Amino acid sequence: xxxxxxxxxxxxxxPQPDLPQQEQEHPGRTGSMDPPxxxxxxxxxxxxxxxxxxxxxxxxxxGIGRAVALAFAREGAxxxxxxxxxxxxxxxxxxxxxxxxxxxxxAVPCDIRDEKQCRTLIEGAVxxxxxxxxxxxxxxxxxxxxxxxxxxxxxxxxxxxxxxxYGMFWLCKMxxxxxxxxxxxxxxxxxxxxxxxxxxxxxxxxxxxxxxxTQGLAQMLAAGGIxxxxxxPGPVWTPLxxxxxxxxxxxxxxxxxxxxxxxxxxAPAYVFLASENAGYITGEILNAxxxxxxx
Numbered sequence: 001x002x003x004x005x006x007x008x009x010x011x012x013x014x015p016q017p018d019l020p021q022q023e024q025e026h027p028g029r030t031g032s033m034d035p036p037x038x039x040x041x042x043x044x045x046x047x048x049x050x051x052x053x054x055x056x057x058x059x060x061x062x063g064i065g066r067a068v069a070l071a072f073a074r075e076g077a078x079x080x081x082x083x084x085x086x087x088x089x090x091x092x093x094x095x096x097x098x099x100x101x102x103x104x105x106x107a108v109p110c111d112i113r114d115e116k117q118c119r120t121l122i123e124g125a126v127x128x129x130x131x132x133x134x135x136x137x138x139x140x141x142x143x144x145x146x147x148x149x150x151x152x153x154x155x156x157x158x159x160x161x162x163x164x165x166y167g168m169f170w171l172c173k174m175x176x177x178x179x180x181x182x183x184x185x186x187x188x189x190x191x192x193x194x195x196x197x198x199x200x201x202x203x204x205x206x207x208x209x210x211x212x213x214t215q216g217l218a219q220m221l222a223a224g225g226i227x228x229x230x231x232x233p234g235p236v237w238t239p240l241x242x243x244x245x246x247x248x249x250x251x252x253x254x255x256x257x258x259x260x261x262x263x264x265x266x267a268p269a270y271v272f273l274a275s276e277n278a279g280y281i282t283g284e285i286l287n288a289x290x291x292x293x294x295x
Contacts, residue, residue, distance in 0.1 A: 010290075014038065015237075016259040021249045026143070027087055028239025030062045037237045039067040040264035041097065046074030049275045053077040054129035056121070058112060058171065059139030061090035063238030064188065067263035068136055068270045069094050073101035075271055080125050082110040082139060090239075104128075112139055112167025113159065122174040132178045134274045137168040138188045142203035143244050149201060157202050164206035165213075172217065181225030186273050187214050189285060191234045194294045207232075211285055218283030227282035229273045234289035235260040256291030 007013060015035045024032055044067075055072050059065040060081025069079045079098050083091035091107040098105035106128055110121045125132055141163040145151040172185060179185070189210040196204030210230060218228035235241075235252040237260045242248050252260025269286045272278055287294045 010257050011259065014259060014262050017250045017253040019248055019251060019260075021247070022242045023246075023248075024239065024242045026243040027084060028062075028241075028243030030066075030090060030093075030239055033237070033239060033242060035237075037063070037239075038262040038264045039097075040070055040267055043264060044071050044074055044267065046071070046076065046101070048076050049277065050134075050271065051076035053133040053274070054125070054131055055134040055136065055274070056080045056082075056125050056132055056171075056175070057136040057138055058082045058110070058167070060094055060136075061087040061107075062094070063240060064233065064236060064263045064266045065136075065138045066090075066094045066097070067267040068138065070097045070101070071267035071271050072134070072274070073098040073103040073105070075275075076103070077134070078104035078106075078129060080106040080108060080128065082108050082112070082121060084111060085109050112171065113162040115166075115170050118167060118170040119174055122171065122178065125175075126178050131180055131183075132175050133180070133183045135171060135175045135179065135183075135185045136188075136270060136274075137171060137185070139167060140164050140188060140203075140240075142200055142240065144199040144246060145201070146199045146246060148198065152202055160202045160206055164203070165209055168210065168213070176221075176226070179226055182276075183225075184227040184229070184274055184278075185217070186270055187228070187230040189214070189230045189232045191232055191287075191289045191292055191294065193232060195292065214285065215283045222282055227273075227278070229278070229282060230285045231266065231269045231273070232285050232287045232289065232294065233261065233266050234292055236266060237262055252290070254292075255289065259290070261288065261290060
């Protein structure tokens with residue numbers, strides 16, 4: 001197999017298990033990951049399909065959010081990304097990538113578990129951009145509990161639900177008056193919505209709810225020309241993995257492609273759903289699972 005052929009082979013393109021065993025404190029740091037994740041820094045090429053769009057991407061400091069923000073910028077969009085206070089350094093890196101693409105970057109500390117902070121975020125985006133063409137609800141929280149439901153504390157359950165569901169609900173509700181016809185909302189669900197792993201029971205529950213929310217909101221907003229879709233990633237190599245899972249060595253091995261995805265492999269799905277190329281697509285879940293079949 002030539003080097004060119006190997007680069008196109010999805011089973012060989014990126015690192016495969018066994019990955020180095022590693023642990024980090026939540027929320028995790030990109031720079032400490034081995035191997036480092038690919039966000040498309042050297043590979044994503046834009047085609048001006050989101051020219052002058054204004055986008056808000058939650059959890060845009062690292063992982064899938066960083067890859068989406070970078071891709072949006074290289075497609076011509078200005079991007080506001082949110083991050084937790086502890087992720088300010090990561091968000092700065094994302095902003096630099098957006099600015100190198102020649103687009104406006106705004107990084108905002110925001111804990112989407114707090115309704116007031118969500119409102120402040122949307123108000124800030126409207127002041128900065130005048131409108132919101134694309135809202136990407138990507139921020140999420142998980143924490144594996146291999147010992148079962150008894151090990152899931154009320155504090156953890158509350159954090160998972162408020163981050164993954166309340167924040168999405170509030171941001172959609174608050175952003176809608178500022179999303180014009182032709183705009184779109186893209187939510188991040190997961191393979192866990194359909195194939196829940198027992199150690200991620202509470203997380204999987206919220207991802208299933210995101211599927212239902214996406215399909216229901218899409219019907220509600222269709223007449224107004226606003227599309228609502230979601231992406232369901234499989235295992236993706238992001239800082240959340242060494243920060244929340246006890247075993248990283250075989251992460252992604254269960255995928256039919258035999259490896260975890262890189263964040264850069266998720267970004268094109270979001271770009272497509274945000275673009276006019278998906279103008280007749282709403283209420284859909286775009287599965288990016290590496291071959292794991294979903295309903």
